[in-house]
Amino acid sequence: MMAATSKQQILTYVVFVFLFSSVFYFQILHAGSLGAGGGIYVRGLMWCPALAAFATLALNRRSLRELGWGWGKYQFQSWWIPLFYSAIAYTIVWTIGLGAFGNPEFIKQAGDTLGWHGSRWIIVGLYIVLISAVGLIGSLASALGEEIGWRGFLVPELARNFSFTTTALISGIIWSLWHYPLLIWGDYNAGTPTWYGITCFTTMVIAISFLFAWMRLKSGSLWTGAMLHASHNLFVQAIFTPLTRNTGKTAWFIDEFGAVLPAVTVVVAIYFWRRRKELPPSTETHEDATKMRRAISTPTTKLDEREKTRVC
Numbered sequence: 001m002m003a004a005t006s007k008q009q010i011l012t013y014v015v016f017v018f019l020f021s022s023v024f025y026f027q028i029l030h031a032g033s034l035g036a037g038g039g040i041y042v043r044g045l046m047w048c049p050a051l052a053a054f055a056t057l058a059l060n061r062r063s064l065r066e067l068g069w070g071w072g073k074y075q076f077q078s079w080w081i082p083l084f085y086s087a088i089a090y091t092i093v094w095t096i097g098l099g100a101f102g103n104p105e106f107i108k109q110a111g112d113t114l115g116w117h118g119s120r121w122i123i124v125g126l127y128i129v130l131i132s133a134v135g136l137i138g139s140l141a142s143a144l145g146e147e148i149g150w151r152g153f154l155v156p157e158l159a160r161n162f163s164f165t166t167t168a169l170i171s172g173i174i175w176s177l178w179h180y181p182l183l184i185w186g187d188y189n190a191g192t193p194t195w196y197g198i199t200c201f202t203t204m205v206i207a208i209s210f211l212f213a214w215m216r217l218k219s220g221s222l223w224t225g226a227m228l229h230a231s232h233n234l235f236v237q238a239i240f241t242p243l244t245r246n247t248g249k250t251a252w253f254i255d256e257f258g259a260v261l262p263a264v265t266v267v268v269a270i271y272f273w274r275r276r277k278e279l280p281p282s283t284e285t286h287e288d289a290t291k292m293r294r295a296i297s298t299p300t301t302k303l304d305e306r307e308k309t310r311v312c
Contacts, residue, residue: 009056010157014174016052017149021045025181033187046142049149049178056153067152072221079136081211082232085268089261090240090254098260099250106242124243131238136230139238143229150175151216151225156282159217164276167217168269172209176202190241190255197257204256207265208232214272217279236261 004012024045028034034042057064093099107120110127150171158167179201182188189197208228215224241255253260 004060006157006160009060010154010161012059013052013056013149013153013157016055017049017174017178020048020051021178024048028182029185034182043142043145047145049147049154050145050152051149053149053153066156067148068156068216068220068222070221071223072219074215074219074221074224075227078215078224078227079231081268082228083132083235085264086232086235086240086261089264090244092264093244093250093253093260097247098253100245100247101243103243103245128239131234135234135238139230139234140226143233144226147222147225147229151212152222155213155216155225159213159282164213164217164279165273168210168213168273169206171213172206173202175209176205179205190257191251192257196252200257200259200262204262204265207262207269210269210272211265214275214279217282 024041027041028036028045031037031041053067054064056062057066090099094101102120102124107123111117111120111123114123114126114130116123116126154174155167155171158170162170179188180198183198183201184194192200212225212228215228216222218224236256244250244254250258252258255261
């Protein structure tokens with residue numbers, strides 16, 4: 001069986017992603033909570049992009065080594081960049097009063113978990129240090145499932161066919177659409193209206209897709225995406241959002257469903273878009289490689305005859 005073209009494989013991959021994910025969509029939506037099954041359903045869902053990548057490669061007799069398993073460079077940058085843009089977003093929120101630093105309920109819970117009682121600064125500092133280090137391991141295990149698919153397979157395959165801008169946009173749109181069932185019918189939101197949460201979330205995801213795609217193509221490693229994804233989830237969902245106290249309309253400005261973080265990440269997207277010329281040339285498409293191999297394997301006499309015919 002001949003391998004499908006690169007664009008056909010992209011389409012196959014997307015179909016597989018939503019086909020596999022439908023099993024976990026159903027389980028989560030039927031239970032009515034992302035926490036159903038002790039979080040097993042969500043973890044299963046996050047590994048569906050990886051399963052889709054494996055299936056697409058197997059169907060086209062391609063090697064898993066093409067996904068970019070090498071450690072590469074930019075791993076430290078992939079850890080601190082989400083911390084950087086999240087810190088800017090939440091500093092804006094806290095400074096102009098859209099939310100307040102120091103949620104008493106969260107600090108008390110963190111103190112109980114850590115076994116510390118006293119200065120809230122010690123509790124917050126200790127919590128951030130431990131979560132940023134140890135918590136990253138668990139976050140990375142879940143994020144890896146998505147990134148094997150999104151950045152391991154999808155982004156390089158898109159880059160073989162489209163410009164960097166189009167690659168980042170398409171991958172970001174697919175990535176955001178994949179979350180829509182839980183955003184529309186589930187409880188994956190921070191308390192804002194569905195239309196508003198989806199708008200903010202989609203803007204943010206497409207924006208950071210420029211960062212994720214740039215890192216993947218620059219490093220040649222899917223681990224940059226895994227680190228970026230794990231770090232983003234960790235700092236936004238486990239640190240900055242819980243630390244923020246509601247001052248009335250805070251949900252409209254914080255987290256992935258408020259306005260401030262998407263605005264900041266758009267600036268990040270523009271920065272990496274302006275650096276697109278630093279990326280190495282995309283590799284040839286699989287159909288181009290096939291044509292080249294056939295040309296090389298064609299007997300010289302036949303090539304000469306074709307050349308004579310063309311000249312005549």
